[in-house]
Amino acid sequence: MRYRLRALGPVALVLCLWQLAMMTGTSPTGHSASPVQVVMAFAELCGTGMPPGYRLHWHVLYSLWRVSAGVLLAVALGGALGLALGASRRLHATLMPLVDFVRPIPPLAWIPVAIVWFGIGFGSAAFLIFLGAFFPVLLGTCSGVLGVDSGLVEAVRAMGGGRSDIWLKVLLPGAMPSILTGVRLGMGIGWMTLVAAEFTGVRQGYGLGYMIMSARDLQRFDMVVAGMAAIGFTGLSMEWTLGRVYRRLLRWQ
Amino acid sequence: MMASGLSIRNLFKEYPGPSRSSAAQVVLSGLNLDVPAGSFVSIVGLNGSGKTTLLRIIAGLEPATSGDIRINGAPPDLSRKAIGMVSQELALLPWRTTYENVALPLELRCMGDKERHARVMRILRVFGLGGCSAQYPRALSGGMRQKVAIARALVAEPDMLLMDEPFSALDCQIRLQLQRFLTELWMQRRDTILFVTHDVEEAVVLSDIVVVISQKPARVIDVISVNLPRLRERATLPVTELRRRVILALQGQGVSGH
Numbered sequence: 001m002r003y004r005l006r007a008l009g010p011v012a013l014v015l016c017l018w019q020l021a022m023m024t025g026t027s028p029t030g031h032s033a034s035p036v037q038v039v040m041a042f043a044e045l046c047g048t049g050m051p052p053g054y055r056l057h058w059h060v061l062y063s064l065w066r067v068s069a070g071v072l073l074a075v076a077l078g079g080a081l082g083l084a085l086g087a088s089r090r091l092h093a094t095l096m097p098l099v100d101f102v103r104p105i106p107p108l109a110w111i112p113v114a115i116v117w118f119g120i121g122f123g124s125a126a127f128l129i130f131l132g133a134f135f136p137v138l139l140g141t142c143s144g145v146l147g148v149d150s151g152l153v154e155a156v157r158a159m160g161g162g163r164s165d166i167w168l169k170v171l172l173p174g175a176m177p178s179i180l181t182g183v184r185l186g187m188g189i190g191w192m193t194l195v196a197a198e199f200t201g202v203r204q205g206y207g208l209g210y211m212i213m214s215a216r217d218l219q220r221f222d223m224v225v226a227g228m229a230a231i232g233f234t235g236l237s238m239e240w241t242l243g244r245v246y247r248r249l250l251r252w253q
Numbered sequence: 254m255m256a257s258g259l260s261i262r263n264l265f266k267e268y269p270g271p272s273r274s275s276a277a278q279v280v281l282s283g284l285n286l287d288v289p290a291g292s293f294v295s296i297v298g299l300n301g302s303g304k305t306t307l308l309r310i311i312a313g314l315e316p317a318t319s320g321d322i323r324i325n326g327a328p329p330d331l332s333r334k335a336i337g338m339v340s341q342e343l344a345l346l347p348w349r350t351t352y353e354n355v356a357l358p359l360e361l362r363c364m365g366d367k368e369r370h371a372r373v374m375r376i377l378r379v380f381g382l383g384g385c386s387a388q389y390p391r392a393l394s395g396g397m398r399q400k401v402a403i404a405r406a407l408v409a410e411p412d413m414l415l416m417d418e419p420f421s422a423l424d425c426q427i428r429l430q431l432q433r434f435l436t437e438l439w440m441q442r443r444d445t446i447l448f449v450t451h452d453v454e455e456a457v458v459l460s461d462i463v464v465v466i467s468q469k470p471a472r473v474i475d476v477i478s479v480n481l482p483r484l485r486e487r488a489t490l491p492v493t494e495l496r497r498r499v500i501l502a503l504q505g506q507g508v509s510g511h
Contacts (some may be wrong), residue, residue, distance in 0.1 A: 034400040155343035
């Protein structure tokens with residue numbers, strides 16, 4: 001708790017400097033917004049909404065839903081493939097070149113493909129977020145399994161443990177720190193992909209990315225910044241919530 | 254008559270050479286060994302003499318090339334869980350507490366919760382580990398960790414206990430303490446123990462029988478009975494004499510082996 005309070009210091013400092021810069025006219029108004037304006041825009045987003053009638057909490061919920069769906073899918077598929085690649089040297093040698101080929105292609109470059117495949121809507125947004133989160137989860141899981149001490153596997157084998165015992169009692173818990181790091185990174189990239197995914201991939205009127213783009217179209221820079229802050233807060237609270245889970249799973253470290 | 258304890262006859266182990274044309278590497282060549290039930294037998298050999306390979310074969314982790322191994326009359330088989338094993342490599346699972354690590358072999362046997370708990374608590378008490386049962390290995394000293402590893406190996410009451418240099422990575426002081434602890438434990442329980450070490454004194458102080466094996470390909474070069482009362486002091490004359498005999502056996506093969 002004290003650590004979180006301490007984190008407020010830098011935040012307050014940045015806000016003060018920002019406000020000061022706006023009030024002394026160091027930064028041209030009209031193309032940027034002061035913290036106070038942003039807070040007011042935030043209130044307006046909560047009350048009236050952007051576009052009017054589309055209120056902030058719905059934007060947050062829709063985005064959360066898309067990010068969660070994309071990341072969960074990435075954890076399921078990336079995790080499964082990562083376990084397989086970590087366990088089988090032959091599979092690793094066969095598939096890793098393909099993985100390394102697809103990996104550097106940015107999720108944004110997939111937008112046209114996503115729209116063709118999934119149409120405009122939830123499917124393509126979730127797909128783009130999935131693409132962003134998939135590879136960190138995959139690599140984290142794979143290297144986690146590879147990094148498990150082979151002596152531990154032998155120990156369980158010597159005690160009469162079978163294949164499933166080795167997976168459930170050694171490889172999975174042993175790989176867990178690395179898997180969770182992959183999930184964390186994946187979630188971060190998932191949020192980063194969100195705005196772009198919702199920018200082009202959504203026509204429903206909800207989503208933080210969509211909200212930011214609507215605000216931009218109306219020259220409401222204060223609302224753009226408030227939307228950015230909303231993404232930051234949502235990501236942060238997700239991280240803090242999951243942080244508890246992580247710490248519980250990794251208590252032994 | 255069914256022999257009880259461990260009996261090994263004419264055991265061979267070869268690894269194929271690095272390429273198809275190169276010669277196979279012979280690790281064990283015609284090794285014979287007996288560990289009577291309830292006795293403490295040590296194997297002493299220079300590093301790289303195939304001691305670990307031998308233990309892995311007895312444990313059923315690796316197949317032998319040929320030869321016969323019987324543990325209480327039956328061949329080695331992982332699924333029978335007749336063996337408890339302790340070594341530096343077969344470490345504790347870092348994400349399990351002392352209690353959970355010791356419970357692991359019983360979990361793998363799908364033992365019921367109630368009996369499992371009773372057995373784990375009993376052995377933790379015998380080992381004096383009750384106080385650290387909720388601690389993770391990270392929080393334990395090296396000596397404590399080895400104690401937990403021994404408890405884990407014995408909790409399922411195996412037919413025999415294999416120990417591969419279990420104390421060699423520990424500080425001298427701790428090593429002496431654990432040797433004493435192991436002797437006292439053995440005097441109480443009379444487990445059948447096969448103990449591999451390159452520390453000659455350790456072998457003499459701990460065991461009923463010291464088996465000296467040659468360098469690769471390993472075979473038995475001397476079998477020395479230690480008929481001294483326990484607990485044994487290290488710096489006493491009988492221990493020193495036996496120690497010298499083991500060292501001479503080791504050196505003798507070293508000279509004639511080349």
